[in-house]
Amino acid sequence: MFDLTGKNALITGASGGIGGAIAKALYEAGATVGLSGTRVEPLEALAAELGERAHVLPCNLSDKEAVEALPKQAAEAMGSVDILVNNAGITRDNLFMRMSDDEWESVLNVNLTSTMKLCKGVLRGMMKARWGRIVNISSIVGATGNPGQANYAASKAGMVGMSKSLAYEVATRGITVNCVAPGFIATAMTDKLTDEQKDKINVQIPTGRMGTPEEIAAAVVYLASSEAGYTTGTTLHVNGGMAML
């Protein structure tokens, strides 16, 4: 089950904790992977660790032209893009009353607009192939909201609405579009929290712990597989029961 041999996957934000785990899991399932991100060094290191089916495709998602060029570069490197995982995201937290236009726009641009552009860029190939998988990494806060994160939550909720609309449009072409919404995931970022802070978070999670990047990656592998062909327009919440939606 979930054999991705012969499929080519483009993953944005592959230099991060969750993106790296997604790339690894897709690779282990047999896919060729295009690792995109802003920092070249960790991408190179990940590609070296994975092996010859890994390609490094640096891209700064706040650069409009670079975003438009990425699907073409990925198709050139791998032959096609059969699976797109929009995982890259940024935060610029601030209280709503204090949030600047720049904080709002930069988060919406990178998280939502670049996702839309990358989807658009890979659709032509997927429509011709009559097969495609798009997995957009949303967030629990897109559904629940979070103080200080109006911009981030809006971008992640926007992703869900966009994915559903696109899922409608391309369903007859064998293309599925879904979201994965992680809750609290243990990454380099959460390692910096004190034990006390971690305890406070963990009591809000029924499973009593944070999730792992591998648990997000497993959800992505499922949605990227041929077996998930009847699953489209949905959001898979992977949050330890923190919000049962």
Place this chain on the structure above:
Amino acid sequence: MSDIADRVKKIVVEHLDVEEDKVTETASFIDDLGADSLDTVELVMAFEEEFGIEIPDDAAETIQTFGDAVKFITEAS
């Protein structure tokens, strides 16, 4: 019939799975040939590849009939 019209007709017949004699000058892709909106997008993609041209989105919207397509492509290529 011109060479361009023949090639356009071949794409339409294959893509929409319709009889060749139904593809007349005024035949509308959607109203007469059973295309849905996504089919029209795919037809434009196929025309672009066949003729090595670029059809911008605003121009693509004006291509509603077989005749429209032949006219646009003849002018563009």
